[in-house]
Amino acid sequence: MNYNIIDVFKDILKGNLEFVSKQEANSRFEICKKCEVRNPKLNICTICGCFLPAKTKLKKSTCPMNQW
Numbered sequence: 001m002n003y004n005i006i007d008v009f010k011d012i013l014k015g016n017l018e019f020v021s022k023q024e025a026n027s028r029f030e031i032c033k034k035c036e037v038r039n040p041k042l043n044i045c046t047i048c049g050c051f052l053p054a055k056t057k058l059k060k061s062t063c064p065m066n067q068w
């Protein structure tokens with residue numbers, strides 16, 4: 001199951017929220033920017049509904065299309 005917003009809140013409460021490096025986050029975001037399922041106005045992934053500037057920074061986050 002994909003890491004979702006509920007999991008994020010659970011990790012925040014447990015103090016377990018982990019992030020990737022800035023370089024890794026930028027690399028993920030560059031892939032998302034070229035992806036056909038990204039909503040460019042809202043900057044969300046239309047498959048998982050996640051806000052991409054946040055999603056791409058989270059260590060446990062995964063791309064639903066296995067692009068990163």
Ligand code: SF4
Nearest residue numbers: 032035045063065067
């Ligand atoms: S998370 Fe994956 S499927 Fe969603 S916009 Fe980014 S590259 Fe596309």
